[in-house]
Amino acid sequence: MKERQDDNPATPEEVTDRVWELADKIDICMLTTWNGEQQRSRPMSARPKRAENAFYFLTDVSGDKNAELEKFPTVSLAWADKGSYRFAVVSGQGTISNDRAKIAELWSDMDKVWWEDKDDPSIRLLTVTPERGEIWDTPGALVSGAKMLMAAVTGGAPELGDNAAVKM
Structure with a gap:
């Protein structure tokens, strides 16, 4: 996939919007x-909160x-919507805390797979x-497949969509 280099590249705001949108839509990263x-x-279930400029995760005290985060706080989060x-x-920078109010706020029924309830003392x-x-935004599997086939026939490189990065 080649980086977007046309006359109207995505603005930093558009890229930032897209990152938050995809993180919210995909959930597991x-x-x-x-x-x-x-x-x-x-794999972890992300709780993106753009207004707070944070991605939250419930995790266990063990692990x-x-x-690793205490010693090396720089982390990467990756989401893939393979269907589209x-x-x-x-x-970014990751930290572990025992913020019981935020844990309670973020708690969902799906978390019962890992813990009995939001008051479990092992949740962090x-x-x-x-x-x-x-x-990375592509036009979808069908169009991407057709572009790759055409590139293979013509010997050219396929243009599979846009790639853009932004400082957040």
């Missing part, structure tokens, strides 16, 4: 942390990611403050 030697990614070939990535709040966002 891959959270990537660093332990000093290697990266580790795991490697908590120790749209993708978003955010990098992971907050990611975004610093950079990037999107």
Whole structure:
């Protein structure tokens, strides 16, 4: 996918809007942390709150990611809407807290898969403050497939959509 370089590139505001929109729509993202030697990614249910400029996650008090975040707070979040070939990535700073009010606010019935209720003392709040966002928007699987086939026949490179990054 080539980066958008036309006369009317997406504005930083449009890219930022798209990052938040995709994060809200897709829900599950891959959270990537660093332990000093290697990266580790795991699926997490994101609770994006644009008005607060934060992505929230409920997490357990145990787990490697908590120790990793204390030592190396820079994380990446990646969302993929494979049905419409749209993708978003955010990098930022992550922190773990025991903010019981925010945990209660974010609690949903789906969280009962992991904990009995919002008052479970093992729940922690992971907050990611975004610093950079990037999107990839393509015209969808059918159009992308046709463009790739045409490129293979003609020997050219397919233009599969737009890519843009923004400081958040």
